[in-house]
Amino acid sequence: MWISNIVVSEQLIEQAVLLASFLDTTITWLGEVPAGLKLNSQLVHFLELFFRYHIHLFKGYLVMISSYMPVIIYSISLTCIPGLTCLLSYLLSFSVILLLHIHCFYAYACNMYSAQLKALVSLGRLVAGVKYNPLRGRVDSARTSGDQLILGTLIFSTLLFLFPTTILYYCVFSAVNMALVGTQMCIVTGISIIRTCPIGDVIKVLCKDSSVICDVMIEPLARQTDNSTETAAHASPGNVFVVSAVYKTLGACLRQTDLGNYKLSFKEIRTKCMKGQIIKISF
């Protein structure tokens, strides 16, 4: 038992190290001319040093947890006992722990982008000679003194020319994070499907278990009485209906799966991306 644990843990750590080297190559690629875009070399060098140090920390972190990995794998295998959903939830949390640094990189790039965006919008208003009036919630003309204007314009032009670099870093790390969030969403959807669909009963029916007496067919009847649809369950004999019953049941349950707190609509994702707010699944 321990041998399989050690083998699995070694594989996992190897994959994580591969991931770290992938991040390293990404950052090196961003340092040279990426996709033909010419970025500000000073800022790129600075960010490269910063992220490289973080990858160095990541590799040290991996070395540290590689000694605990067999125990973790054993505990994952223990979670099979309460059921598949427990295993999947554990895997979800485990993915967060193992791939924490992807989220870290994304958070750094996100904060940089949102801060620069806010500063640019605010200073852009200064350059145009207006300011935001929080009392009325609108933009009014402003009487700013000359030195404020000059300083504001200097900082505005600096941030404006550094913005493409920030945007590129944000896009790259956001894409990597989206992959992570996508897999997490798949697992969450799987968990909620398993919880809502009566898979155990369906398997019992298919295997013609003795605990299930008759075939159950659930179909939603569109009977509009007082703006509510009623579903009627009625028993009907015969093999033909078993397949359709299973199909209809599963279809109805899938339609009713509710992700609850973990719901992420595309509109929400779009606004969060534009403003630079962190997208993650909160447990």
Next chain:
Amino acid sequence: GYPDNYTDNELFLKSLSKNKNLQTYSFKECAYQGQFPLQQLSCTIAFFLLHFMEITVSDSMLYVMAFVTVIGYLAIFGYSLHEIKTVVLFGGFLFGLSPIIQTLTKTISDDTIYAMASICLLINFCLHDYSSLSGDYMSKCISLNAAIFAAVCLASRLDDLNNVLGTIIFAILIYGVLPTLRKKTADLPFMPVCTCVFVVSSLYLAYLSAPVVIYPILMSTLACLVVIPLSFVQLQKQKDNIFGPWDEAVLKELGCKAGADRDISAE
């Protein structure tokens, strides 16, 4: 009887009056006011010429320029502690920002930078506040900001750090400090002398670096001082403002006193 479209020739539009309270400007006034855009234009041309001449600014020159700017700023806005603090903060910020500004636009092509700078300085020239009144002028923010943005664009092209700082300080001097000074001393009699100094120095700079620029400078001098005021004076004769009893009433309070006898009449 009378037809339906009858108009009595004597009474119709009797109370129409033309060009009431008309203020005509003489040629001398126009030419005098025309020298301010000329000063701004010659400053801009000198700024561009100095940029392309690529003078190496030594440390002492930089100190002198900064000193002059500081003295000018304090002289205009007062010597209080707040102003001195502003100047110190400013100087520190500029000193810190100049290495960043040096490498800002390295990856952007020459033409883009020069086009952007030209457009920004054109905006500055067009929207600048040339009047000598002290009221609020809505676009003076944009003109100053456009000029500083153009200065940053041009400064980021230079190689030497001193040059970068010198360009920005020079831009602040001629677009920030000088216009305020000009506004305050607009009525002084030696203003035409100042204009002459500006134009002659820009001509000399053009002679040193790009002699082809002398013709535009001379042409713009002629336009600002002679051609445009002349045409303005000629076109004044075409003014045709119509006044009459259909105009909006203008309320005029005459000595409002508390109590019984208040005398407010509408004219």
